[in-house]
Amino acid sequence: MLPPKISTCLFCSFKAARQQQSFLQWPSQQTASVSTKFASRPNRMSLAPFRRVSTPESSPGEAARPNRRRQDGPFGGMNQREANIRGIPERVTSQRPAQDRNGKWTSRRDREDPRAGGFKALKMQRALAPVSYNARTRIKEQIAAIESFEQFPLITAIKASISSQALQGMQDINPTPVQRIAIPALLGSEDAVRKTRKIVQEKGEFLIAAETGSGKTLAYLLPTMNAVKLAEAEDEDIKEYNEALQQEKLEMALQPSLAPSISEMPHPTTGRPRAIILVPTSELVAQVGGLVKAFSHTVKFRSAMISSNVSGQVIRNRLFSPRGIDILVATPHLLSSIADSDPNILSRVTHLIVDEADSLLDRGFSPLTSAIIDKATPSLKQLILCSATIPRSMDNYLRKRFPDIHRLVTPNLHAIPRRVQLGVVDVDREPYKGNKNLACADTIWTIGKAAAEHDGPVKGQMDVKRILVFVNERETTQEVAEYLVSKGIDAIALSRDTPEQRQSEMLASFTLSTPLTAPKEDHPGSLADNQPNYVPFGKVAPPVKRKLPNTKVLVTTDLGSRGIDTLAVRHVILYDVPHSTIDFIHRLGRTGRMGRRGRGIVLVGKHDRKDVVAEVRDGMYKGQALI
Numbered sequence: 248m249l250p251p252k253i254s255t256c257l258f259c260s261f262k263a264a265r266q267q268q269s270f271l272q273w274p275s276q277q278t279a280s281v282s283t284k285f286a287s288r289p290n291r292m293s294l295a296p297f298r299r300v301s302t303p304e305s306s307p308g309e310a311a312r313p314n315r316r317r318q319d320g321p322f323g324g325m326n327q328r329e330a331n332i333r334g335i336p337e338r339v340t341s342q343r344p345a346q347d348r349n350g351k352w353t354s355r356r357d358r359e360d361p362r363a364g365g366f367k368a369l370k371m372q373r374a375l376a377p378v379s380y381n382a383r384t385r386i387k388e389q390i391a392a393i394e395s396f397e398q399f400p401l402i403t404a405i406k407a408s409i410s411s412q413a414l415q416g417m418q419d420i421n422p423t424p425v426q427r428i429a430i431p432a433l434l435g436s437e438d439a440v441r442k443t444r445k446i447v448q449e450k451g452e453f454l455i456a457a458e459t460g461s462g463k464t465l466a467y468l469l470p471t472m473n474a475v476k477l478a479e480a481e482d483e484d485i486k487e488y489n490e491a492l493q494q495e496k497l498e499m500a501l502q503p504s505l506a507p508s509i510s511e512m513p514h515p516t517t518g519r520p521r522a523i524i525l526v527p528t529s530e531l532v533a534q535v536g537g538l539v540k541a542f543s544h545t546v547k548f549r550s551a552m553i554s555s556n557v558s559g560q561v562i563r564n565r566l567f568s569p570r571g572i573d574i575l576v577a578t579p580h581l582l583s584s585i586a587d588s589d590p591n592i593l594s595r596v597t598h599l600i601v602d603e604a605d606s607l608l609d610r611g612f613s614p615l616t617s618a619i620i621d622k623a624t625p626s627l628k629q630l631i632l633c634s635a636t637i638p639r640s641m642d643n644y645l646r647k648r649f650p651d652i653h654r655l656v657t658p659n660l661h662a663i664p665r666r667v668q669l670g671v672v673d674v675d676r677e678p679y680k681g682n683k684n685l686a687c688a689d690t691i692w693t694i695g696k697a698a699a700e701h702d703g704p705v706k707g708q709m710d711v712k713r714i715l716v717f718v719n720e721r722e723t724t725q726e727v728a729e730y731l732v733s734k735g736i737d738a739i740a741l742s743r744d745t746p747e748q749r750q751s752e753m754l755a756s757f758t759l760s761t762p763l764t765a766p767k768e769d770h771p772g773s774l775a776d777n778q779p780n781y782v783p784f785g786k787v788a789p790p791v792k793r794k795l796p797n798t799k800v801l802v803t804t805d806l807g808s809r810g811i812d813t814l815a816v817r818h819v820i821l822y823d824v825p826h827s828t829i830d831f832i833h834r835l836g837r838t839g840r841m842g843r844r845g846r847g848i849v850l851v852g853k854h855d856r857k858d859v860v861a862e863v864r865d866g867m868y869k870g871q872a873l874i
């Protein structure tokens with residue numbers, strides 16, 4: 248017998264959910280609606296108004312009483328309503344109240360984190376460092392005056408290359424908020440943009456923090472290339488080398504029999520790059536390295552990218568090419584092992600960029616990254632940390648290690664854009680009955696079916712939807728991918744166990760922004776029409792009747808969530824509820840990039856934190872920064 252069909256189309260529900268703010272009714276909400284219904288009926292007996300007896304504020308004469316939670320003494324820690332076990336201790340600061348614009352008195356904590364009020368479940372984690380409302384407003388005002396890349400004092404070749412090399416085919420290119428904030432600050436250009444404070448120093452430390460998919464790469468790359476080119480023009484060694492090369496060319500023209508000598512000598516920058524960009528994975532080396540290479544053709548500098556994807560010989564050839572090297576893109580693992588055997592590699596570095604700093608400064612990577620920073624420090628002029636989130640752990644590390652770091656933060660940091668909708672699928676309900684794999688497959692079939700109802704970008708072709716499925720454990724990737732394949736879905740697993748070469752190939756079709764199409768055919772409909780969800784014990788499941796023709800699915804862990812520019816992805820399925828808001832931000836950040844729209848779908852089971860999901864969803868709906 249076929250299982251009951253899912254009566255509601257997932258995407259009709261999305262729309263309705265947007266209006267109702269509820270894809271799934273949480274128990275608390277249900278209770279609330281019931282109580283409102285009853286409240287509107289006339290009552291024979293009425294109870295006294297509800298009062299929380301445990302709340303001292305609700306009792307009269309509260310102003311006269313001291314705040315018990317702040318009271319010192321042996322019983323100071325009792326009767327607290329917030330455990331705050333995992334949170335870091337508050338910094339001792341003045342608790343002096345202040346007045347906001349409306350004349351309302353607020354405490355310092357409220358002012359730092361005024362929108363965190365509704366996040367009860369997330370408060371237990373407090374994974375992200377707060378950014379004050381005032382700071383966000385101030386930044387908005389600062390960047391309002393910047394409208395064009397022309398306003399930045401970049402060299403002409405770089406300005407011209409923005410549209411030809413980085414943002415090809417785009418019309419009306421304007422800097423994004425993070426670029427408006429970071430580029431003038433890194434260039435130290437007060438004249439060009441008056442309202443931007445001059446903050447660059449001889450040795451500058453910067454933290455660039457902005458939402459996912461907001462153009463952070465160009466924000467640090469344009470000023471870095473500018474600095475490299477300016478330094479090259481002033482470098483005495485390079486001047487001498489170029490003059491000798493010029494002289495040799497002249498002599499060779501007069502006496503062609505002379506063997507070249509200078510041109511065979513290594514360039515002064517050989518094996519000693521001026522700028523290094525560190526990224527956590529080989530995929531990101533390829534992504535960022537590709538962009539740097541594209542600029543190098545028109546701006547005229549030498550770049551190289553190294554990762555464990557290429558052989559040792561290729562790495563050596565790239566690093567020690569006699570033509571020299573100006574900008575190097577590498578992973579910390581590889582660079583630190585090279586620096587151990589050849590410390591010279593870091594001896595001329597003036598610009599060190601740590602991209603995805605929230606990953607590269609966490610427990611796993613931190614010793615390597617810190618060691619590289621230490622070794623590069625003597626020659627360093629700018630250290631640029633770049634991240635989509637500021638986790639509390641990183642915030643603490645920065646306060647200790649780089650107390651004077653300039654924080655270049657966008658007004659919407661830690662908020663998932665409202666153009667990304669989050670739907671919730673209750674795995675425990677019919678017809679899934681706790682089968683998360685089935686819920687995942689059905690969700691993908693629903694996406695495919697909905698897409699087939701509209702014309703694709705090419706006539707006679709169907710649009711192929713690229714979907715990312717995120718799981719928490721890498722062991723699960725293969726299992727989920729195999730299940731999806733058994734349900735007729737084109738799915739592959741990507742985890743650390745996948746060979747690196749294969750990882751890049753897999754990600755390639757998810758990063759291409761060009762549309763992917765398939766020949767238009769009768770769509771097989773929904774999963775339930777094609778696949779029995781229930782196979783009696785002892786029987787073998789019948790073969791797949793029809794395959795889903797218009798979706799491509801990648802099942803992955805965090806590996807696929809950091810930095811990868813998955814412009815083509817419109818749907819992200821969170822198979823597991825992410826462990827923290829940091830993971831929510833990165834995973835949902837693979838869709839809705841650079842102003843595009845996107846959809847996230849969380850599969851929530853019996854053991855998942857529904858309260859956390861509800862709060863994240865509510866925060867997204869309201870456009871609030873997560874905490």
Ligand SMILES: Nc1ncnc2c1ncn2[C@@H]1O[C@H](COP(=O)(O)OP(=O)(O)OP(=O)(O)O)[C@@H](O)[C@H]1O
Pocket residue numbers: 413414417420421422423426457458459460461462463464465634635809810811812814836840841
């Ligand atoms: N000024 C701009 N106008 C339009 N598109 C831009 C602009 N700057 C960058 N982009 C595009 O936006 C996309 C995202 O950029 P990028 O990868 O730098 O984002 P990000 O902030 O580093 O994201 P993540 O936090 O996920 O690493 C890229 O495809 C890039 O080409």
